[in-house]
Amino acid sequence: MSKLWGGRFTKPTDQLVEEYTASIGFDQRLAEDDLRGSIAHVKMLGACGILPLEDVEKIVAGLQLLQQKLAEGQLTFDVAHEDVHMNMEKHLLDLIGPVGGKLHTGRSRNDQVALDMHLYLRRQVKEIIRLLAVLQDACLSMAKSHIDVIIPGYTHLQRAQPVLFSHHMMAYFWMFGRDVERLQDLVKRIDILPLGAGALAGTTFPIDRTRVAKELGFARIYENSMDAVSDRDFILEFLANAAILMMHMSRMCEELVMWCSTEFGFVELDDAYCTGSSIMPQKKNPDVAELVRGKTGRVYGNLLGLLTVLKSLPLAYNKDLQEDKEGMFDTVDTLQGALQLMAGMIGTMTVRKERLQTVVKQDFSNATDLADYLVRKGLPFRQAHEVIGKLVLYCIQNGKFLADLALDEYKQLSPLFDADCMDVINIRTVVDARNVLGGTATPQVLAAIEKAAVLLKQTNEWIEEQREM
Template identity: 50%
Template sequence: MRLWGGRFEGGPADALTRLSVSVHFDWRLVPYDLLASRAHARVLNRAGLLADDELARMLAAIDDLEEACKSGAFRPTVADEDVHTALERGLLERLGSLGGKLRAGRSRNDQIATDLRLYLRDHVRTIVSRLVELETALMSQAEQHAETAAPGMTHLQHAQPVSFGHQLLAHVHPLTRDIERLRDWDKRAAISPLGSGALAGSSLPLDPQAVAAELGFDAAAANSMDAVADRDFAAEFLFCAAMIGIHLSRLGEEIVLWASQEFRWIEMDDAYSTGSSIMPQKKNPDVAELARGKSGRLIGSLMTLLTTLKGLPLTYNRDLQEDKEPVFDAVDTLLLVLPAVSGLVSTMRVNTAKLETSASDGFALATDLAELLVRKGVAFRDAHEAVGHLVVWCQVNDKEFGELTDEELAKVSPHFGGDVRDVLSVPGALAARKAYGGTAPDRVRDQLDTLRETVDAQAAWATGA
């Protein structure tokens, strides 16, 4: 059943056969290969290479074979080298020699390049749907906590108070960019290689543009060599997948911190946390940790394919058999991780009291105090210095800003007066940052309004609505 061998006097060695076989992982391309086979059968018919009755029998056999593949009645065997070999065997079993006519004008080289594009364009839409679910979960939590003050951090040190909703939306914006990258990727992936043959096109009167349109592509490939040789569409998808993994990892890291005894910002739902086999009290953030850990797989898949592609001469080389497993693994990983993270986020309970009582810890209102002095005409350099001295004085004397008397303030700097207490309010600090993109609750609500429109459009694209 090999698709080659006419010029060989003997069969391949067992070691070569084991090395060459890919059907155990490319079998998932069955629906896409059969979809392309239907389109190819129709173009052979229009070219006069397949009679009308032959086309009808061919399409019926393809339909029957697809049902048999779905039910498990037809499965690949150890003798099938790849998905294409197995499916041709299935057609020959149903049609006899007529099944062999379908190979005219196409090669496994343009078949696999087409199948992989079809597979990815289909699955990218599913990935986008799962990303939309995570965006929606984060936005729902952000809406509830637009006015919840939280410690904003840099270097994992208390910096300035922020709206916790603002922080949650800081994880939504990267996800919207991830989706836009996938949508933009889809424009470049919407090119059909079918009709390119092994590398030079075909002398048969085929119609690659018609086949492309039937398969949902925007156009046929303009260069047959490029069509079968390059996998930049797969590498670009893997880059997008790796970036999604990095963004999930960052969110996962924050959730791990938020759920810790040291932070206690959130309580994870039992359905999305695990326990310890030895310590009965434990409640572990395994979903967040696995999201963080699996980013390494996604980054590794990208590196694998880029390394494979580096330095390959035109056109097809068997190295390209290594393009599918990284892609499949990335798709599987994202579709495994995203629903779990969405569930974790949507069910977590925010410890509002803990967040708000710690929002001003670590002299987090120091910047507000410096900006008060700036509004009074003090140069920011001098204001920064004065507030820095005040922080040191408070640390030495074990006091917070709000506990200082007018006399104590004056000792530190003549710039300080009793009006400093006007800005030593966390709600006031949040409300004051009302410029576009700021953490003021009103700006958080504006973000939500804009993000809802963006996410609705992304959801519509994923479903074809």
């Protein structure tokens, strides 16, 4: 089969070379963006007088017909045509004849593929932000509806201090909020037009890059043609942001896996997000949470893979850059799938309030409050810390918790204890005593929920604005 670039070659490409170098197996998902970019490019060629308007109209009509066929699933892709660009151009030539060959005037596959990826990733990142907002909303709704529930808080996976379950859920809301901010900022680096850079040095045709940027909704244009065709920073930044986001979801999933175990029993995941065992009929496995946790590794790998590809590439375009796509596509798919599942899993889980009411009374997480109690009585904190440490040891040795002790047992360790110390160690009192900005006290968490609702509304407004652009 004759190649569209085969003029200087005297023999056909080896079949194995064709298969090894072809990217159509994965870059065909850029077809929508490739056609959109081609339409903008050829319209500009007509407006600049580079192509006759009648040719432009015929080419645009052909490209629009290809868009329709693509949407209907009628386009086929052939490895012999290497990549999405050559496949689209071949389809166009088959539709409208030799005039279709004029489409490639003033551009190269190098700036063409860069454009496609900018268009594709800009669209996908905005969708990821939308899905993140849905997950944040699920966290926020869970926090609102469980404001009265207290849960053990941990450090080193050891009971530390009790916190509101809502406070715990809001920690993830703010984590995901930083992910939203990073991705919104990333859009600025994606939103740059590379088309017009040609192979690496620009083009001899009097093109209007500003017109194409406006047609495709780009905020800026690359200032340097060599940078335009070789830049993959925007993909690296996406992969880095994706790795952080997956890490956040993985941390949440780890807690869900623990929380729904018999040993914890804090929550129960909805049946729709669990699976059973092939041999043990009693099992209800948190497979979705485990897979999100596991797929974090592949997203990390995609980031490291592209960093390694780029680390020693000279300017400008090199075939190595073909390796930028599969990891990007995989990360987009992994993120979007995980975000949708996470939102559903969080939004439908059951919090086992009765279990938690019992659990939070069966530890020494109120010990710090007793130390603070002695400090308020005038004892230096380090001495108060030692007294309460001995008190906890006494409880452990006698099979008791702090609330089980009589006042005279307290006074054996310090005469500063009085009857009011029992009020201090009440779990609800312990939680609401932390009434500082960012603390777990009910008024602070309610204020945080209100603030979060405002920020989520702003994110959703940004999402709507982006749809209109």
